[in-house]
Structure formats: C-alpha cells, structure tokens
Amino acid sequence: AQSVTQLGSHVSVSEGALVLLRCNYSSSVPPYLFWYVQYPNQGLQLLLKYTTGATLVKGINGFEAEFKKSETSFHLTKPSAHMSDAAEYFCAVSFNNDMRFGAGTRLTVKP
Amino acid sequence: GAVVSQHPSRVICKSGTSVKIECRSLDFQATTMFWYRQFPKQSLMLMATSNEGSKATYEQGVEKDKFLINHASLTLSTLTVTSAHPEDSSFYICSARRASTDTQYFGPGTRLTVL
Numbered sequence: 065a066q067s068v069t070q071l072g073s074h075v076s077v078s079e080g081a082l083v084l085l086r087c088n089y090s091s092s093v094p095p096y097l098f099w100y101v102q103y104p105n106q107g108l109q110l111l112l113k114y115t116t117g118a119t120l121v122k123g124i125n126g127f128e129a130e131f132k133k134s135e136t137s138f139h140l141t142k143p144s145a146h147m148s149d150a151a152e153y154f155c156a157v158s159f160n161n162d163m164r165f166g167a168g169t170r171l172t173v174k175p
Numbered sequence: 176g177a178v179v180s181q182h183p184s185r186v187i188c189k190s191g192t193s194v195k196i197e198c199r200s201l202d203f204q205a206t207t208m209f210w211y212r213q214f215p216k217q218s219l220m221l222m223a224t225s226n227e228g229s230k231a232t233y234e235q236g237v238e239k240d241k242f243l244i245n246h247a248s249l250t251l252s253t254l255t256v257t258s259a260h261p262e263d264s265s266f267y268i269c270s271a272r273r274a275s276t277d278t279q280y281f282g283p284g285t286r287l288t289v290l
Contacts, residue, residue, distance in 0.1 A: 100281070107181075107268050108219075108281040154218060163209070163279060165218045 066091045066157045070166035078174045083127075083142040085169050087155035090136060097138040098156040098163075099129055108154065114138065125149070145173045177203050179271050181282035188259055189290055195255045196285045198269030205271035208252040209279065210244060213266040225252050249274075259289040 071086040089095060096115050100108040112123025119131040129140045138155060150173045155166040178201040188194050198208060207226050211219040223239075225231040225246035233239045241263075243255040252271075256263055266286050270279040 098278075105266075105284070105286065107179075107283040108270075110278065110280070113278060158279075163221070167218045 066095060066159055066162065066164050068155050068157050068164055068166035070153075070155050070169050072169055073167060074170045074172065076172040076174060077145045079147055080144050083140070083145045083149065083171065085140040085153050085155075085171065087129075087138045087140065087166060088136055089138060089155075089157045091157055091159060093159055096158040097129075097131060098158065099123065099127070099138075099140045100154045100156060100165075101125075102152045102154065102168075111140070111153075145171075147173050147175065149173055177271075177273055177278075177280040179205075179269065179280045179282040181267075181269055181285050183285060184283060185286045185288075187288045187290065190260055191258055193255055193257045194259055194287060195253055196267055196269075196287075198252045198254070198271065198282050200250045200271040200273075200280070203271070203273045203280075204249040205252075206249065206274045207272040208246055209270045209272070210242070210252070210254050211268045211270070213268060213284075215266075219268060222254075256287065259287070261289045263287065264289045 067090050069088045098113045099111040102108050111127050112121045114121045114131045122128045127142045153169050180199045182197045210222045213219050222237045223231045223233045225244045227246050231244035246252040268284045270281045
C-alpha cells in the first residue's frame with residue numbers, strides 16, 4: 065500500500081526566503097510522485113511530477129523537487145518565496161491509477 | 176494544456192433532493208476519471224474511480240447508492256448525490272487521467288451546501 069506523509073501542516077516564510085515543504089512516501093514499488101498546489105476554493109494545479117529518469121524535477125513557478133530513493137523523500141523547494149506562493153500544497157504518490165494525497169501543507173508568505 | 180471543467184462550481188440544495196455534478200475533459204480523452212471529496216482544511220479523499228463504459232469502483236466506506244457515478248463518454252463523468260443531507264456538504268473535485276499518461280488533471284471543484 066502507498067502512503068504519503070507531509071511534515072508540517074503549516075509553513076511560514078518571509079518573502080524572498082527559501083521555501084522547503086517536506087514529503088515522505090512509502091511504496092512497495094517505484095512510485096510516481098507529484099506536487100500539487102491549491103488556491104482557496106479551487107481545484108488542484110500540478111506543479112511538477114517525477115516518473116522516471118532525472119531525480120531533480122523542475123516545475124512551474126520556480127519550484128523544484130528531488131526524488132531521493134534512499135530517504136523515500138520528495139521535498140519541494142523554491143529559492144525565493146513570492147507572496148503569490150501562499151497556498152495549500154499537496155504531495156501525492158501514484159501507482160496503477162491509485163493516487164494518494166498527503167494531508168497538505170499550508171504555506172504562508174510574510175511581507 | 177489539459178483542461179478539466181466542473182459544473183456547477185457552487186450549488187445549494189435542500190435536504191432530501193438530488194444534485195448532479197458534471198466533470199468534463201475539454202481537450203483530451205479521459206479513459207479514467209476520479210471523484211474526490213475534500214472537507215475544510217483537509218486533504219482530498221478518493222471516493223471512486225470510473226472508467227468509460229463500465230461501473231465505477233468505490234472506495235471503502237463510500238455508499239455507491241448515494242453517490243451515483245456515470246462515465247458515459249471519454250470526456251464526461253457525472254456524480255449524483257442522491258437524497259442529500261447536510262453532512263454531504265463538502266467540496267467535490269474530479270480529475271481526469273489522460274489516456275496516454277499517468278498524470279491526473281483536476282477540475283476546479285464544486286462546493287455543495289445542503290441545507
């Protein structure tokens with residue numbers, strides 16, 4: 065069975081600071097990993113995904129994530145936070161049509 | 176890019192009535208569509224998976240007679256909440272899986288309020 069754990073339900077950073085959102089997964093087979101962003105009262109927007117190949121994945125809006133098999137992690141980072149990055153972020157793992165989401169991390173960006 | 180729409184975006188209904196929510200993939204064919212439910216400040220919970228032309232597969236604890244899912248075409252799936260109760264009030268999100276990829280594209284969600 066697959067599962068996802070997001071460490072920290074709420075992360076607060078200052079504008080311009082590094083953003084680090086943590087995600088650890090468990091999967092009995094090589095997983096596909098995703099990060100989604102959700103703005104209030106909206107659906108989910110795909111930020112980036114890892115399927116195979118290069119372990120450092122670059123996504124939209126300056127975000128990137130690195131798949132570390134040894135650590136079973138897929139942490140999301142952005143070098144410099146922008147006010148518009150404030151949102152809810154979900155990590156997800158998928159195998160064979162079965163996608164499971166983490167509990168989400170709310171990112172707050174302080175001016 | 177892949178676009179998924181949902182209609183309506185917001186609906187308020189009386190207890191005991193039925194509500195239908197549509198999910199459409201606008202620019203691709205989706206052999207598989209998913210329905211999720213999201214409670215305030217919580218993650219998405221998968222309700223059911225539907226494949227075009229076949230019966231939906233429901234997750235454990237989801238009442239299939241209450242949440243009727245129809246996936247009649249490669250671009251349309253509907254979720255009907257039958258005999259709605261206030262506890263059914265929630266944010267319902269659909270997603271569509273493009274036939275050739277493993278990426279799900281999400282709709283904007285439908286907020287259901289049952290009075």
